[in-house]
Amino acid sequence: MKFPRCDQSPAWGALQAHYEAAGRSFDLRQAFATEPDRFADWSLRSPEVFADLSKNRIDAAALKLLLQLAQDCGLESQREAMFAGEAINHTEGRAVLHTALRAPAGSGLHGAEVQASLERMLAFADSVPAAGFTDVVHIGIGGSDLGPAMVVQALQAYGRPGIKLHFVSNVDGHDLAPVLQALNPASTLFVIASKTFTTQETLANALAAKAWFQAAGGTDIAKHFVATSSNTQAAGAFGITTTFGFWDWVGGRYSLWSVIGLPIAIAIGGENFRALLAGANAMDEHFRSAPLAQNLPVLLALIDIWYRNFHGFTSRSVAPYHQGLKRLPAYLQQLEMESNGKGVDREGQALPYATSPVVWGEAGTNGQHAYFQMLHQGTDVIPVEFIAVKTPRFGVSGELLERLNDQHQKLLANCLAQSQALMQGKSVEEALGEKAPTASASLDAQTVARHRSFPGNRPSTTFVLDELSPRSLGALVALYEHRVFVSGALWGINSFDQWGVELGKALCSALLPRLVSGDVAGLDGSTAGLLKHLKA
Template sequence: MRRADQSPAWAALQAQAAARPVRLREAFAAEAERAARWTFEAAGLRVDLSKNLVDEAAAALLLQLAQDCEVLTQRDAMLGGAPINNTEGRAVLHTALRAPKGAATPFNGEVHAALDAMLGYAEEARAGGFTDVVHIGIGGSDLGPAMAVQALAADLPAGLRLHFVSNVDGQELAGVLPGLDPLRTLFVVASKTFTTQETLANAQAAKAWFLAAGGQEVARHFVATSSNATAARAFGIERVFGFWDWVGGRYSLWSVIGLPLAIAIGAAAFRQLLAGAHAMDRHFAEAQPARNVPLQLGLLDVWNRNILGFGSRSIAPYHQGLRRLPAYLQQLEMESNGKGVDREGRPLGYATSPVIWGEAGTNGQHAYFQMLHQGTEPVPVEFLLVRHPRYARAPQGELAERLADQHCKLLANALAQAQALMEGKTEAEALGERPPTANPDLSAEALARHRSFPGNRPSTLILMDRLDAFHLGALIALYEHRVFVSGAVWGINSFDQWGVELGKALCSELLPRFRDGDVTGLDASTAAALQWLRQSAS
């Protein structure tokens, strides 16, 4: 398979961008159908790419690039269960986890047996008198469930609280435990191998607290999602929900790792989450390339990263429930595609994953949007908007009216920011303004330069009718598939993460040194810091 720089379309795209840069104001003025042309729909999501710096010529070349890199062939191999994770010799089958029962997908019977068992226990836990569920995991075992529980908070039953503990920093766990009743608390320990340092440390500390606080039935109050049932049972856990090595951590929400989410929202809603993701899977597998939303987004990511040279992308969800989405997407994209060699181990001569970052709107407007509008480096922005809000308890009377008005303000802010990024403000336009806060001694011309905006800054709108389990599932699957597409174009393995291994190994070597103070063989900086920290700790 070719990688991106081996395709003739690669050089053609670079030439196209240099010769015919897109000016959005002019493009919208000249193309009456631009918004309709660049708006796509899939699985209940509406995606508007019209404010991106792309035109028909670039779109055609990007599709040619995808064809040259055999992206759709790679897609079919993934969906069919081929071991496309070549460095670990594994299939990549998160899509099989959300295929309906009886579908002709790999491991369908085993998947649904595990799903039914997990959801059966989730319903049992919901009826079991627990007031608090503490989920202990890290990385993909934490980011997905934590993000989804926040997003679907409207579905949580009254009287049930979910807590997520991931950091080995004991302050996180210590901040959760004091508010809990050990007799009414369930701990879910999520570790594929049941050897993860951070997770095991937190689980042992939680168990110590539980026993010291009067808890007696570890087997009732602790369950595990792990492939290492032997280690979990040695810990004292009897209820263990297992999964397979082809379930990658950052793609594991759909598996038994989703147990805390299933407890939070119930089995029926969890199945709706899977249905939304499956609907996006079918769209990705069946839609024509020109209207295939994950394909188009993944190719746009390549265009922005490699052809236009944008080094980061900002995620701006205008929904408080999606405030953890940027952190979730950081792992999904940067751990998947933050690679420097291709599948054969050859160094790459081009950039891969951008930096993913962001904040929920409108908070982000008062934090970093100044840089987005007037900074020296353009940053593509992704706005996520939800048409109808959902609340755990429907507001009544004046409160309902006020919250409806606030939601309109929220949506108007999002659209205004995207419009401002696109249109900007010329010096001539700014020259006619004199805001009351301006320094009266500053010349009109100088003030106009301060108050002008370059505009032509790209953004994407992702719209949905409501943030429910189905639409959330579709949204997450959309992001998964677009990451796959860009990785396939770049010719990398998006499903390993060797970059996290070295730090883990060095940590294991350093831990004994914190006890004995031996700094032999360490670099001077690490040795000095370790010695200082030991002295301070004592």
């Protein structure tokens, strides 16, 4: 079925007119002054995630038009096509069914085979501690690394004692070497994650790990190496006899819910892995059944389109105020930019509007001391996404627990203060009324005040989790997945292929032998010059 593109909807032109009439000059401070119920009207509780959208530069009129845009583009039908297993990844002829991986037993498409795969994977994961392994090295890249690494970091408080997880992804030997130097081969398990078992970086690291293991006297490859891959033949040639396969309808950046999540299950145990799936499934049901106007993934995506295509905001910063979520921005970079970083529509026609924003960020409060200067006073307006967790889980007691609980209040205060400061700003007059620090004698008070003023009216969204648990993390990640789907559906693009990464891979394969031979025939001047310089 063919669906209209967003710019083919009458709402598109109406949105442009509304932006010129009211959106461009929209002021958050004025909105809160004239809308006493703005927080209540623009906040929403979805499964496990509370969202405050009130500090976004949007009004009811814009939202009404954006909801009409979603209707015109057939969003609900596109959503149902995904859940029904239609081949919405049309350039590869594949269904997109990561939601089936977290459906409860006895439900969902491919239910029996999904549950069989899950049971086998979790049984193995729960057997790892008893097998004498103390360290697990997970070797993968992209979707086979970012999701598992992010979740294991986030759920450290739920980690099983006696097992330490290590993640290696970069083909640069500086990633693998320090990990191996600290390990005992006799108590180390390697998980090689590659759907095709042909990924260049992953195979290079896997072969290096195998060589290290054998050089240390290791002989039982079958015990110390397992694979999450659909290519059992290639894994077998490597020496691996335990392989966990999955399906072509599981995309790489949506695969942490599949056997690619094996390191997660090893780290937190089967019961907690099931809770992770249950949280994601709860968000799936919210996305599938909630009316569009009360549907959190939909609302977030509509605000994203409002910002990207009408306000012209080119990026979004993600600031999780929980150290466990420090890898979330990197995970979201792939999820959003690999999914929606497209320049043609489903028919292959060039798009006349922007798609994916640049997604970036750092855990608070570290980010405050790095890039927040630009957020507050820079020339670009960059919407910020704050993530706060009400109840910490430190795993300590006594006086240390009291101190860390006090620090958590400081962390939350910083989170609230930053979003407040972005919105409120500080006028030159307010800065003049403050006692300024000592400045150069050549600067008058007015000049100093201009340096100390903030424009304000800078938008942000705040998510609040009651705690960072397997269930709440599952819901949060699924929320982002569905948000990306909605944006792509309205932009009229295929969010589930990634041809943009293929050209570089092909050129790399062609250049690799030239780095040995030094042959530069037929290369462009820059590449030839760089290759000669590297060979000199």
